Amino acid sequence: MTGAVATAPAARTGRAPAPRPVSPTARQMRRAGWWFLAVPLALFVVFMLLPMGMAAVISLTDYAIIGDTAWVGWQNYARIWDDAFFWTALRNTARYTLMYVPLGLVVALGTALLLNRSYRAVRLFRTLFYIPVVSSTVATATIWYWLLNPQKGLLNVALGWFGIDGPRWLYDSQWAMTAIVLMSVWAGFGTNMIIFLGGLQGVPGDLYEAARLDGANVWQQFRYVTLPSLTRTTFLVSTLLIIGAFQVFDQAYVLTKGGPGNSTVTMVYYIYNKGFGSLEMGYASALSFVLFLIILVFSLINARLNRPGDGGRVRRRRVPAAVPSAVAAR
Amino acid sequence: MTAVAARPAPAAAPTPPTSRPRPRSRRRRLGAAVWYVAVSVLAVVMVAPLVWTLATAFKPATEILSGALSLIPDDPTLDNFARVFQDVPFGRYFVNSLVLGVGGAVTNVFFGGLGGYALAKLRFRGRAGVFALFLSSLMIPGIVTMIPTFLILRHFPLAGGNDLLGQGGLGLLNTYAAVIVPGAAGAFAVFFMKQFFETLPDELGEAARIDGASEFRIFVQVYFPLARAGLAVLGILSFQAGWNNFLWPLIVLNDPSMMTVQVGLSSFVNDYETAFGPLMAGTVVASLPVLLVFLVAQRWIIEGVAHVGSK
Numbered sequence: 001m002t003g004a005v006a007t008a009p010a011a012r013t014g015r016a017p018a019p020r021p022v023s024p025t026a027r028q029m030r031r032a033g034w035w036f037l038a039v040p041l042a043l044f045v046v047f048m049l050l051p052m053g054m055a056a057v058i059s060l061t062d063y064a065i066i067g068d069t070a071w072v073g074w075q076n077y078a079r080i081w082d083d084a085f086f087w088t089a090l091r092n093t094a095r096y097t098l099m100y101v102p103l104g105l106v107v108a109l110g111t112a113l114l115l116n117r118s119y120r121a122v123r124l125f126r127t128l129f130y131i132p133v134v135s136s137t138v139a140t141a142t143i144w145y146w147l148l149n150p151q152k153g154l155l156n157v158a159l160g161w162f163g164i165d166g167p168r169w170l171y172d173s174q175w176a177m178t179a180i181v182l183m184s185v186w187a188g189f190g191t192n193m194i195i196f197l198g199g200l201q202g203v204p205g206d207l208y209e210a211a212r213l214d215g216a217n218v219w220q221q222f223r224y225v226t227l228p229s230l231t232r233t234t235f236l237v238s239t240l241l242i243i244g245a246f247q248v249f250d251q252a253y254v255l256t257k258g259g260p261g262n263s264t265v266t267m268v269y270y271i272y273n274k275g276f277g278s279l280e281m282g283y284a285s286a287l288s289f290v291l292f293l294i295i296l297v298f299s300l301i302n303a304r305l306n307r308p309g310d311g312g313r314v315r316r317r318r319v320p321a322a323v324p325s326a327v328a329a330r
Numbered sequence: 331m332t333a334v335a336a337r338p339a340p341a342a343a344p345t346p347p348t349s350r351p352r353p354r355s356r357r358r359r360l361g362a363a364v365w366y367v368a369v370s371v372l373a374v375v376m377v378a379p380l381v382w383t384l385a386t387a388f389k390p391a392t393e394i395l396s397g398a399l400s401l402i403p404d405d406p407t408l409d410n411f412a413r414v415f416q417d418v419p420f421g422r423y424f425v426n427s428l429v430l431g432v433g434g435a436v437t438n439v440f441f442g443g444l445g446g447y448a449l450a451k452l453r454f455r456g457r458a459g460v461f462a463l464f465l466s467s468l469m470i471p472g473i474v475t476m477i478p479t480f481l482i483l484r485h486f487p488l489a490g491g492n493d494l495l496g497q498g499g500l501g502l503l504n505t506y507a508a509v510i511v512p513g514a515a516g517a518f519a520v521f522f523m524k525q526f527f528e529t530l531p532d533e534l535g536e537a538a539r540i541d542g543a544s545e546f547r548i549f550v551q552v553y554f555p556l557a558r559a560g561l562a563v564l565g566i567l568s569f570q571a572g573w574n575n576f577l578w579p580l581i582v583l584n585d586p587s588m589m590t591v592q593v594g595l596s597s598f599v600n601d602y603e604t605a606f607g608p609l610m611a612g613t614v615v616a617s618l619p620v621l622l623v624f625l626v627a628q629r630w631i632i633e634g635v636a637h638v639g640s641k
Contacts, residue, residue, distance in 0.1 A: 025539055029452045032545030036448035037460060039441045040515035047512040048467050051478035058478065114369060119362070121369070127628050128373050131380065134624040135617045136574035138592040142613045143383045145599055146606045154382050157399060186376070191635060198636035247471055250576045254596045268473050268577075275477050276581055288474045295471055 059285035066279070076286035086287065088262055089270040090294075092177060096266065097245040097298075099181040104241050105234070108189045112196035113226075126194070133190035137250035140187040145170070145255055148179050170256055173263035180251045180264060188244075192237045199233030200226070235306040242302055246295045267291050386610040387411070394606050410611035414598075417608070420615065422587060423594040426506075427573050428619070430590060433510040434572030435565040441515035443561055446523025447549050451535055461524070464517040472577075480581060483508050508582040509575065519564055525637070526560030527553060563634030566627050570620050591616045 059076055063069045080086050111129060115122050132140055147154050148169040156166035169179040207225045216224065227234075249268040252258060258265035258273075271291065275284030381401055386394055387410055389403040414420050449461050483502040486492060491499025502508045530553060538548045554561075579590045595616045602609050624631060 026453070028539075028545055030454035033448045033452040033454040033457065036444045036452070036545075036549070040445040040464075040517075040520050041460070043441075043512070043515050044464070044467065044517070046482065047479055048470070048475060048517075051475035051482065052470070054478035054481065055474055111372065114365070114372070117365065119365070121366070123629075125369050125373055126632060127625075129376055130628070130632060131621070131624070132376070134570060134620050136576065136592050136620070138574075138576050138596050139613045139617045142595060142599055142609060143379050146383070146386065146610060147379050149604075149606075152395065152606075154378065154399070186379070194632055194635045243469070243471065247473060253576075254599055257600075271473055271476075272577070272581075276480075281477050281481075285477055288471075288476070292471055292474050299469070 055285045055288065058282055059289055061282045062280075063282040063285075064279045065281065069282075072282065076283050077290070079283065080286060080290055085262075085265070085270065089265045089267050092263065092265055093246060093248065093267045095177050096181060096248055097242065099178065100184055100245045100248075101238065101241045103181065103185050104189055104192065104245075105238060107185055108192035108237060109196050109230075109234075111189065111193045112200055113222075115193070116197060116200045126197070129193060130190035132187045135187070137187065138254055141183060141251050141254040144179070144183040144186075148183075148255075171260055173259075173261040176256050176260060176264050180248075180255060183255075184248070184251055192240070195237055196230070196233055199230045203229040231306060235303070238302050238306055239299055242298050243295055246291065246298070267294075383610045383613055386606055387614045389607060391605070391607050410607035411615070413608045414612045414615060418594055418598075419586070420591070420594060420612070423589050423591045424615070426583070426588060427591040429506050430509050430575070430579070431569040431572035431619070433506060434513060435569040437510060437514035438516060438519040438568040439561050439565045442519025442523050442564060443554065443557065444549065445515060445520040446525075447527050447553060447557075449520065449524040450527035451530075451532065451553065452545065464520050467517045468521065476578075476581070479512055483512070483582060503582050504585040504588050506588075509572070509579055513572075516568075519568065522564050522567075522634075523557070523560060526557055530556050559630060560634070562627065563630050566623055566631055567634070569623065573620050 060071060060073055061069050062072050062076075115126055115129075148156075150156055150166070150168040150171060153169075155169070159166040167175040170176050203226060207229070208221055211221045211225050247268050248266050249272065252264045252266050252269050253272075256264040258269055267287070268291070271284050271287045274280045274287060382399075385401050385403060388406045388408070390405055390407050390409065393400075393404060449457060449464075480503075484500060485496030486501040487494050487496045489499070489507075490501045490503065490505065492501050502511070534552050534556075535548050538552050539545075543551070574592060575590070576592045576596065580593050580596075583589060583593070595612050598609055598612050
């Protein structure tokens with residue numbers, strides 16, 4: 001602001017001034033700005049831009065730390081196409097994502113709706129639900145390793161109370177991924193719940209008032225007031241969930257080591273194994289770019305579906321007038 | 331605030347406040363009761379695993395395997411904790427994780443604060459571009475840069491026995507720097523602090539600038555103290571991230587004396603297999619620092635997360 005104010009008169013009076021006169025404060029600010037950003041920018045170049053470029057180059061070689069490196073062109077990418085293990089890892093990751101994202105979204109929004117009250121106890125429950133987020137994935141995975149024990153674990157014992165003979169979870173290739181999804185939702189929904197709570201608090205109360213006057217019931221208020229007002233938040237949360245889901249690693253590493261029968265080998269797990277297990281860093285880099293691409297595509301699809309372009313504006317939809325107001329007022 | 335809670339506001343109600351107050355309050359009490367039941371059930375589901383973990387950690391092996399679901403151990407013991415610290419250098423892991431957590435917090439608070447301040451309060455050409463650069467990097471999955479970053483650390487010039495060209499040694503691998511430096515000024519930290527500084531008024535800095543204060547002085551003496559709340563949240567989140575970090579330390583710190591609590595705990599799962607007592611004791615120890623920090627600072631953390639989420 002100061003810069004603009006200071007330069008404007010100078011520009012008018014001076015006749016075609018050389019590079020544009022800059023007031024001392026503006027110069028001071030500009031110089032300080034770059035100084036203040038020097039370290040973040042330097043780190044950004046060395047640990048983000050440079051690695052991106054390197055990854056692109058390495059993915060076109062057969063680099064393996066030891067031995068000679070040869071340029072192989074697109075061979076790594078062609079190899080991915082024929083790599084049965086890649087497709088297994090991709091299928092497993094897709095299974096995880098397809099279960100985790102909707103479930104994570106629904107649980108987070110559901111608890112947020114539940115906690116969006118003015119009761120005093122809300123703070124206590126909010127804290128309780130957030131505790132698993134604070135613990136590491138390794139710690140929560142370890143907890144669930146015990147919880148999911150087929151014989152003595154809490155989950156199967158609890159299922160037994162209802163006469164349900166629980167599956168062998170982590171030891172059953174049919175159930176291992178489901179178990180990891182359950183664990184991940186339990187461990188992670190707290191953050192998104194808080195984000196949704198923030199979004200809910202931003203929904204103007206008079207919209208509900210108006211909807212009720214129109215005779216909307218609770219479901220209709222949710223459908224036509226709450227959800228449209230939350231588009232931005234839903235977009236943010238679903239994007240975070242998708243990006244995270246495609247990169248799931250810790251849980252699979254700690255709980256199953258990819259087993260049983262490779263049913264929990266995820267993409268990142270496979271890349272980790274290729275890159276740091278068998279040191280095929282060229283191939284692993286190509287894999288990581290493919291994963292990047294997949295994440296990008298799904299994020300864009302999600303952007304289309306959740307259209308934040310509405311800017312959180314409430315789309316006016318008519319609430320069926322036939323709903324008796326007595327029902328709405330309960 | 332919600333459909334139910336917002337209703338009673340008497341001033342806004344078009345009907346006189348005296349109209350049928352009775353059934354409404356009874357209904358509200360019923361609603362509250364239903365709410366408490368629902369939330370409590372959910373809370374039990376959420377907390378049961380944690381309580382059970384705690385109980386297991388204090389139970390002797392025989393009691394654990396007898397299948398007793400008691401939440402209070404019949405015969406409480408500290409043996410499991412003793413075993414954790416005897417069998418592996420868990421104390422050492424603890425120190426390593428502490429260094430990484432605190433190091434990450436300090437660097438991110440300082441550099442993230444400085445960078446975020448510059449993007450929020452200083453006007454200069456290229457600012458928008460820098461911000462867009464940081465923001466877009468948040469979208470790039472960490473896995474893409476993982477292998478090259480490993481190689482950069484390994485071939486870091488003049489470190490860990492390397493020559494000027496980065497050959498000959500292990501570079502920064504197996505040092506704390508391998509974890510702290512790449513994340514010392516994360517894009518998230520810069521973004522988070524930019525959002526925070528933008529909520530502070532510009533006039534304060536302008537007044538100081540007219541008085542002839544240097545930009546660094548304006549940052550340190552005017553804005554830094556005002557941003558304490560935001561910086562505290564960032565510090566805590568960075569500490570948690572550093573403490574809980576798993577994949578990266580697993581890759582760059584493989585010397586046993588450099589291992590972190592998380593990496594140590596993950597190898598427990600293999601080594602102990604069904605020795606759930608020590609396993610749960612290790613989990614409790616591994617979670618304790620972040621849980622304590624969270625319980626002390628929970629209000630700010632939750633508000634901070636909500637704040638970022640709303641942007």
